[in-house]
Amino acid sequence: MSTAQATKNCITLKGSAQIIVEYLNYGINSILFQRGIYPAENFDNTQQYGLTILMSKDPKIKEFLQNVLKQTEEWLAKNMINKISCVITNAHTKEVLECWDFKMQAEMGDGETNDPTKLTSSKDLTRIQNEIRDVMRQISATVSYLPLLDCICTFDVMIHTLQSTEIPTEWNETGAVFIPNAQAVQLRSFSTGLHKLDTVVNYKMSS
């Protein structure tokens, strides 16, 4: 009875994971550009969410993100991720300077099924994208208050998964990072109906 409705606009867990991974890809690239971590000439314009977003052209960075996000999507579709952190470190001293947390919260959606693998959400895609757009704008606006990263930096993505997760090949278990004397600023949240995502930036206060 609900088939006509369901086919009209329906986000599955898999689709929700896709939306979030897409956001993470644009978000992390935007952070890399806006925070001046890599040279601006290594970035290209792309149009997404009604914004111009700068994406890295560096093949190594692209490959890294692609590999990480592929795995992320798989885990997200199974709701196995608590949090994803994009950590910016000083390339020489390895000191952690900034940490962008993307906190996931599973939501129940509004489908009629109770099977946790078949949850659906009927939230409009353009509405989700508008919410994402607002977060993306906030990311570029952080430049005005985040401290200058005046050193050669690198970044890493850490995925906080459930204890039961098996470690795939080419992946390592690592420790949590923390920033001494840190400040946290929470940006806007968005939700696909199945995942709610909070973006928080933790940064080191300049002494």
Next chain:
Amino acid sequence: MSQFNFVSDLQNALIMDGETRGPAPRWKKKLEASLNGSANTTRSVLSVSYNTSFSGVQPPTKTPGKSSSDAKKKSATTPSKTPGGGDRFIPNRAATNFDLAHFLVKKEAGENSDEENGQPKNGDNNVNNVQASAHKSERQKLIADAAQVGDSKGSRILCYQNKAPAAPESHTNPLKVVYSIKTPISTKSGTRYIPTTSERILDAPDFVNDYYLNLMDWSADNIVSVALGSCVYLWNAGSGNIEQLTEYEEGDYACSLSWIQDGQILAIGNSTGAVELWDCSKVKRLRVMDGHSARVGSLAWNSFLVSSGSRDGTIIHHDVRSREHKVSSLAGHTQEVCGLKWSTDFKYLASGGNDNLVNVWSLASNGVGTATEPLHKFTEHQAAVRALAWCPWQPNVLASGGGTADRCIKFWNVCNGSLIKSVDSKSQVCALLFSRNYKELISAHGFANNQLTIWKYPSMVKQSDLTGHTSRVLQMAMSPDGSTVISAGADETLRLWNCFAPDPLAAKKVASVNSKAKQSVFRQSIR
């Protein structure tokens, strides 16, 4: 992130005098080694995480270094004498989650007694145990709520082995220009003499330092209107007379001022969302036009039409002649509209917003107002766009300047929607004006030098830097003869710059250019 440290640190601290545990996991050792490895560090971390991670959202405090370094001192065992500055440490109770802290301490105690369960025990202990387990699930929920993620034991942190490369060694952060103060570069002397100091300085007490407002305009009758606090003043640039036009009641203020092309009519957009029309020769309010649900931060005139841009993201065209003043409403922005300009031939309206967009609207088919869908949507700016200017000699060229995160001046061809040129100005762009006397452009900037910069157009070679303002320059307006520019700064001064005084040798040429421009406007109004 630091929540985990907090929890594990707390556990370590509490266990230290209890039984000894097995060796710490390798990652933990590594982490400690990388952190100078001293007990002091972990300690200070403990106190800091109290202040930060559990407090949820915490906007950066004004003197951030102090509070947290003081917090560190507090945790030291023997408090030394008060720090030299005499600053007291005032604990921020609101930011500290006592419930959680109390629970964590109690929880440890509960677990310890759990462990003792197997051994012979006395009655008291047993009672404690029952209580501890009874509240266990409740507490688990509490901590999960507070920390957003489960206990550090409940999750794994994974990362990909092949790391992304670091930036090349030669790379320096381009944002450095945003943060570092440089002494102004000795400006290149252009082809003509430009006085680099202001001709005159006027006091502007209470000038609102708000990037999203447009609080000054210069009329064709040589009158400068400026909003200071809740008042609007008129300054006659010819005679120097000052007149107060109006004063708003407590809490309200003018958000934008705009003169009609010719005459003494001033439009004022106010904080209640209304647009007021004032006849300044009689100091009389003619009408109030509502329509916006939030303050009106930008205004632009097109003969009998006044367009207003508001914080609610809409732009409304008001026909000032008719009773039903609202011609149309444009919903092209999702955030505050802070820049609004009609092109010099009145065929296009450009709007810039806090959503980093520049929209260009073409004239409606009936000639009144504009189409309700933007002709072009330029998304290339990475910050709010407030500075907009149309080129007087190329009516289809629009210049736009972005805020702190962007710092670019971009030129657009609105006929085909292409980006002609983009120049990094290395500072927030607050205002842009084209000169009518020269093929030049003047831009107003914020940090670090708070200067006005004159550029040659279209080469965009820097002609001169006009410095003097001690805080960002928020607004610029040009005198009716095009020779003088007035700038309003957040330092509460208005400065007049005689930077476009016509060259007497070129006066003839300029005159002919002017007459041509007038002719084209005339033709336009007949259409």
